[in-house]
Amino acid sequence: MKISVLLFAGLRDAVGAPRVEMELPESATPRRLADNLAERYPKLRPHLHAMAFAIDGEFVSGDTVLQNAKELALLPPVSGG
Amino acid sequence: MIAIVQSSIDAAQLLAAVEDDSSGGVVLFLGTVRDHSQGQKVVALEYEAYEPMALRQMENIKEEVCKKWPVRRLAMVHRIGYMKVGEISVAIAVACAHRAEAFEACRFAIDSLKHSVPIWKKEYRPDGSFWVEGCQAHPVTDTN
Numbered sequence: 101m102k103i104s105v106l107l108f109a110g111l112r113d114a115v116g117a118p119r120v121e122m123e124l125p126e127s128a129t130p131r132r133l134a135d136n137l138a139e140r141y142p143k144l145r146p147h148l149h150a151m152a153f154a155i156d157g158e159f160v161s162g163d164t165v166l167q168n169a170k171e172l173a174l175l176p177p178v179s180g181g
Numbered sequence: 182m183i184a185i186v187q188s189s190i191d192a193a194q195l196l197a198a199v200e201d202d203s204s205g206g207v208v209l210f211l212g213t214v215r216d217h218s219q220g221q222k223v224v225a226l227e228y229e230a231y232e233p234m235a236l237r238q239m240e241n242i243k244e245e246v247c248k249k250w251p252v253r254r255l256a257m258v259h260r261i262g263y264m265k266v267g268e269i270s271v272a273i274a275v276a277c278a279h280r281a282e283a284f285e286a287c288r289f290a291i292d293s294l295k296h297s298v299p300i301w302k303k304e305y306r307p308d309g310s311f312w313v314e315g316c317q318a319h320p321v322t323d324t325n
Contacts, residue, residue, distance in 0.1 A: 178295070
């Protein structure tokens with residue numbers, strides 16, 4: 101399946117783009133997707149341990165099955181306020 | 182009033198948004214750009230948001246605050262983009278019948294915002310710019 105990955109702040113800088121399209125098996129999880137992406141973009145690797153994931157504006161765990169998701173956001177630890 | 186804005190935050194607008202005759206206590210919190218961070222000089226901050234999700238999380242916080250305290254009105258605005266020292270980056274106004282619950286509700290709202298709303302800041306220091314991740318700063322990766 102095709103999925104759009106949204107990247108923010110330091111993660112966007114590490115990849116060099118705000119959005120990346122990926123082709124993944126239906127059984128893929130956010131954690132697996134992030135690991136795959138870090139193989140393509142090694143600068144992402146130091147961020148892997150701390151990132152959070154969101155589908156449709158809600159946080160999801162790294163083990164969630166991505167089946168039917170169109171978009172996954174990779175979020176560095178937030179620092180608003 | 183829940184909003185993410187690009188231009189300056191007008192505190193008077195938030196106070197007007199929470200005006201309510203049954204409230205006897207209004208607490209206004211303003212987060213401003215500070216000139217230092219972890220012993221380093223800071224000249225400016227730049228905020229970015231995952232906007233649809235940030236707005237949704239801000240609504241969730243409002244809902245939670247209203248469940249925990251008898252809040253009559255609540256307004257929450259975060260600014261994004263580039264801001265100089267002294268400018269307001271975030272503002273929260275809470276109106277309640279009594280001051281104790283207004284203080285507690287406002288404190289909870291800003292603490293929750295800092296923990297769960299997908300907004301990030303970049304610090305501009307004399308030695309470069311750094312994305313702040315949680316409470317630690319990391320150098321900005323040069324992608325060129």
